[in-house]
Amino acid sequence: MSNDSSASPSSSSSSPAPSNSDSGSTPSAFERWRRKVMLVTGLGVTHEERMQDLQQLQIRRCEQTKKELMDTSPLVIFLLRHLRLSGCQVPESNIYCGACDTQALLRGHPGAHAGGYIPEIQSIKLCGGMFFSKQHQESTIAHELIHMYDQCKFKVDWSNLRHHACSEIRANNLSGDCRYTRELRRGFFSFSKQHQVCVRRRAIESVSNNPVCPDRATAERVVNEVWDSCFSDTRPFDEVY
Numbered sequence: 001m002s003n004d005s006s007a008s009p010s011s012s013s014s015s016p017a018p019s020n021s022d023s024g025s026t027p028s029a030f031e032r033w034r035r036k037v038m039l040v041t042g043l044g045v046t047h048e049e050r051m052q053d054l055q056q057l058q059i060r061r062c063e064q065t066k067k068e069l070m071d072t073s074p075l076v077i078f079l080l081r082h083l084r085l086s087g088c089q090v091p092e093s094n095i096y097c098g099a100c101d102t103q104a105l106l107r108g109h110p111g112a113h114a115g116g117y118i119p120e121i122q123s124i125k126l127c128g129g130m131f132f133s134k135q136h137q138e139s140t141i142a143h144e145l146i147h148m149y150d151q152c153k154f155k156v157d158w159s160n161l162r163h164h165a166c167s168e169i170r171a172n173n174l175s176g177d178c179r180y181t182r183e184l185r186r187g188f189f190s191f192s193k194q195h196q197v198c199v200r201r202r203a204i205e206s207v208s209n210n211p212v213c214p215d216r217a218t219a220e221r222v223v224n225e226v227w228d229s230c231f232s233d234t235r236p237f238d239e240v241y
């Protein structure tokens with residue numbers, strides 16, 4: 001295998017065998033193929049390397065689905081259009097897939113988010129590998145786009161719990177996060193006022209996680225205080241999607 005002198009003409013000539021390149025250049029086709037075989041068979045690679053490879057795959061899939069949704073999902077297209085109309089253009093690269101602390105997410109409450117809005121850089125991070133369906137990824141993007149819309153339109157102060165609570169109520173109400181089948185999957189079987197119960201619970205969870213929120217009781221109180229006006233505020237939708 002090492003006598004393939006015609007391979008990778010652009011690689012440095014110092015190392016005829018396709019070992020791990022020390023020159024800092026990109027790996028040859030042979031090296032990439034060899035790694036692929038090792039990762040698939042599990043031979044010669046550590047557990048960490050396999051996990052890393054899996055993570056890269058999940059991120060690539062997440063990016064692919066994101067592109068599809070940005071091009072085809074009526075919900076995502078609608079929100080992007082209204083952001084644009086409000087003066088906030090969202091380049092595709094501002095919605096990106098990355099690795100998240102999935103253990104923390106899995107350990108946490110069943111309604112844990114698989115994405116997050118980062119106001120400082122006007123970006124949405126999606127957690128590769130955390131989506132159980134395309135629709136789940138769609139509602140996660142929509143949820144974060146509603147936070148982005150609120151920031152764009154109403155200049156939300158995220159350290160003000162009333163502001164945060166209002167945006168969470170709207171994001172959970174309008175994104176499809178609280179669709180009934182999604183709730184079943186999370187293990188919640190209460191039938192009465194299912195949608196509102198879900199929106200309220202998830203809003204309280206998110207506000208509780210705000211660093212300036214002292215305790216869950218405060219989060220509950222604040223969500224209740226702003227509930228009526230924020231639950232009925234369905235902008236930019238005319239009614240619940």
Ligand SMILES: [Zn+2]
Binds near residue numbers: 147168
């Ligand atoms: Zn949120």
